[in-house]
Amino acid sequence: MFRALWIKHWVQLRALRWVGFAVGIALPFVFWAGAEAAKRGWFGKGRSEYDLTSLIIDALPMGAAVLWGLLALMFSAQAFAGDRADGTERFLLDRPVSRRRTWLSRVLATLPSVLVVIAGQALYVWALATLVHGGTGPSIWTRIGTPLLVGAGLALLGTIGGMAAGALMRNPMQAALVGAVLAALPIGVTMFFLSVFQLAEIHGLHLAFLLAPILPVALVVASYRASCLGEPAGRGRIQRGIVVLVVALVATPALFAATAPVVMRALVVAGWPQQAALEADVTVMLGGSYHGQSGWIIDTSSKEKIRFLKPPIRSTAWKADGSMLAVLHQAGALGSVREVRLELFDRDGESLRTFPVESESSYARGVHWAGELVLVREWLRVGRSAIRVLHPERGELGRIEVAGEGSQTWKLLGPTDDGSVFLHRFVSNDPRTYELNRLDLTGFRLEEPALIEEGGDLPTFAAKVLSPSGRYFARLAYVDKVYSSRIYDLQEGTRTDYPDSVIAGWLTGDRLLLLEKAGDEVRVVLRGADGTELLSRTLPRGVTVLISPDGRRFLVAQRAMADNRSFGYAYFGSIRGDDLGALLVSDGVEWTDLQTLTAGLDDEQLRIVWGGPNTLIVSDGAASAVADTDSGATWKGVLGRWR
C-alpha cells in the first residue's frame, strides 16, 4: 500500500521536477543576460562591467540557493495541498488508508524530488564552474560550495514550510506563499535573537542556534497534526496546526528567556582572572565568551555566590575594604547590550547607583578605586585620554585630561597606604619614553613634574609594581643585554638595579619579591625596603609567583613549561603529584607546603588564583572552588559541579 501511495505522490510531482530542472538550466543564461543588459546600460543606471567567471562561480550558486528554497516550497505545497485543490483528497480519505501513511508518503516523495533537483543543479553549477575556471581547486569548492550548502538548508526549510502550509491551506499557490512566511520564521527568530541578545551564548555557540530547531520541528508537527489527527474531512485542521505553531512561537522566546540567564551563568565556572578585594573576603569571578564576560560576586568566607553580573563586563574593581564593587558594563536583559554604565554594588550584591560614563566622543576602558573615589579610564576619540573622577554619592567630580595616544598603554597604580594613585604611561615613541605621575584628585590634573621620565619597556607583567607606601616603584629594564629589575626610590630620587632578575611584586612593609637567575635555577628572594634579603629559596626554573590581594602572602608555584618570568596568575595544569613544588609563604616569613592545600585535586587543568587576603580559588575549567589558606585543604565548590 505504501509503495502505491509513494508512487502516486512521486508521479504527481513529476511536472514540477521538470520545471525545476528547466529553471535551473536557464538560470545561468538569465544571469548572463542580466549582466549583459547592465553592461549595455539597458537598466538606465549607467554601464557596469561583469566577469563571466565570477558570475558563474559567485553569483550563480547564490541564485541557485534561493531557487532551491522556492522550488522546495512549491514541491511540498503541491504535495500537501494539491489533492485538496484538485478535489481528489476524498479518494484516499474514503479508503482504508491511514492518514499517517499518506502524510509520510507525501514527505518521502517530496524530499527525494527536492534532492534530485538540487543534486542535478549542483552538478550543473559545478560543471559550469569547471568550464569557465579551467578546473576546480579547493578555493572554488569553497566559493560555490558555501552558497550551495546554504541553498540546501533553504531547501530543507522550504520543504518544511510548504509541508505545514500545505496541510493548512486549500491550494498549492496559497500554501507556497504562506509556506514562505512559515519557512522564514525560524530564520527570522534566530536572526532576531542573534542581533538583539548578542551575548546569550555558551562556548561560542549562540543560544539562538540551539533553539533554532524548535520552529522547524513545530512546522513538521503542525503539518502532521493538521493532516493526520481529528476528523478526516478536516474540521479543526487549521486550528490543530496553528496551535502547534503558536505554542512553538511562544515557547521559543520563553525557553530563550528561561535558559539565557542559565547559559550565561554557566560560563563563569571557568574562573577567569578574578578581582578580589584587597582586605575583605569578597571576590568577582569572571568568565564568558570572546564577546563579553559575565561574573559572580563571591563571598569567599561563606563560599556563597552573592550576585550574578550580566555580560558584557569591561572592568571591575573592589573598593579596598571590600564594601563596594565598581563594574563597568553594557549589560542588558538576556544577553542584550546597552549603553556603557558604571554600576556600583555593595558587598551584598545590591546595586547602589549607576552612572552613564560614555559619550559619542569617549570610550571607557577601565575602572579603578582611589580611596572613596572611583576613577574611570577613558579614551577620547580626538586623540586624547582622560580619567573621570566620580564619587559614589556625589556623582562626577571632575575629569583629568591627559595628552597621549590613548589609555591602552596606561597603568593606574595604587592606591597606596595614603590613598595616592599614580599613572604610569607611554608618552613618546621616539625616543620611547614613559612617565610616572601622581594624580591630583582634587585639582583634577597630573602632578608635575613627572616622578620618572625614562625610556624602556613597560614595567613587567607583575601586578604590584608600586610599593604599598608609594615610595618605591619597580620596572623592568634592559641593561647591557640583560633584563634587570630596576627599583626607583621616588622619595630620594635614586634607583637600584638587580641584574638578571624579574620583579614578582611588592608585599606589605615595602618588601620586594624578586625572581633571580641562579645558573639553571631560580632564586625566589624576598628583600626588605633597604635591600636586605629576608628570605630566599632556590627552585628549578619555571616559577610562577602570585601575591595575595593584601600583600601579606604569596604563592610560589613551579611550572614545567614556563620561563622564569612571573605571571598574573598561577597555572598548575602541567604540575601534579610529587612534582608540585609549590609553597605558601606567610607574613611571618614561613614556608608552607602547598600540597596540603591541593591534596585530592588531581585534575590536570587546575588553575589557582587568590580570592581574598587568605583565600584561594581553584578552577578546573568546569567548576571553581574556594579554600581558606589558614584552615587546610577544604575546598568548597562555588561554581559548577565541584567534585
Add this chain to the structure above:
Amino acid sequence: MSAAALQFERVTRRFGSKTAVDGLDLHVEPGSILGLVGRNGSGKTTSLALAHGILHADEGAIRVLGLDPRTDGLTLRTRVSLLAEESSLYPWMTVQEILDFGAALHENWDAELATDVCDRLKLERRQRIRHLSRGTRAKVSLALAVSVRPQLLLLDDPTAGLDPLVRREVLQGVLEAVSDEGGAVVYASHLVHDIERVADDVVFLDDGKKRFEASVEHLKGTMRRARAVFENGAPDGFQLDGKVDAQTDGRVLTVVAEDPAQDLDSRLRSLGASEVEVEPLSLEEILIAYLRTQPEAEVAHV
C-alpha cells in the same frame, strides 16, 4: 443476532451555526436498501459522511456494522464503500491505473469482480480519467466501490446529472453487487424515482431532520388515491380511516389514504359518493401527500 448495518441514534452534526443533521435516527438491516430522500442541503451527504467516519458527529451515537466510525474508521472503511456524487478520481490516471491504485489500497479488493464490473459497464481501461464523460467516471467510481465487496455501500447521489440510460446501468450494478453479497445499501438521492426502483425503505430528510420513514413496498401496496364525486358537494369534516390527505374541488373530493383492505371505493360510496375512481400512487406522490399534511415537528412512520 448480527449487528445492524447502520444505526444512528439522535445524531447531530453542525457546521458553524448551521445544523446539517439534527437528532437523526436511522436503522438499516443487513441486506436491505434504505433510500435517503431530501432536497439539496437536507443533510443526506452529511449523514453518509458521518456513517463513513469522514465527518464526526457532534452529538449522538453511530454504529456501522458494529463499529464506531470515529474510532474504528480504518477498519470500517475496509467493509464500507462510499460512492459520492462528485468524482474524486485522479484525472491524470488511466482507468486501469486507478483500478490498480484502488486495489493496492484495499485488502478486500476482488480483481475478478473488478474485471467483471468493468466489462459489464464497458469501461475502456486505457483512457485517462480526465478524458472520460461524467457518466463514465461514475461507472469507474462504481467499479472501485463495489470491487471491494462492501458489506455496506453508501451511495451519495451517484446518478445525479446522468442520462437515464447510464443511471439505469449504475443502479443495476448496485443492485447486483448488493444482492450477490447480501450487503446493505444506503442510497441518498433527490431522485425519488431511482429510490423507488431499488429501496426497501425510505427516509425523507428535511433541514437535517427526519420527516418521514416507511417501507417502500408497504407504501406502494397500501397507499391509494381516490377521486370521488358527490352530487350535493363534497362533505365537510368527514371521517375516513387511513386518510393522509384530502382536497375538495367543488363536487370532487380527492383523497390519499391507506387502503390495506382495498375497500376505499366502498367506504367513500358509503359517505355518499356517486362515482369513485381509485388508483395507485408513485412514491413521489405519496411523499408529497404526507409532507403536505405532516407538521414539521412530527415524524411520520408508516
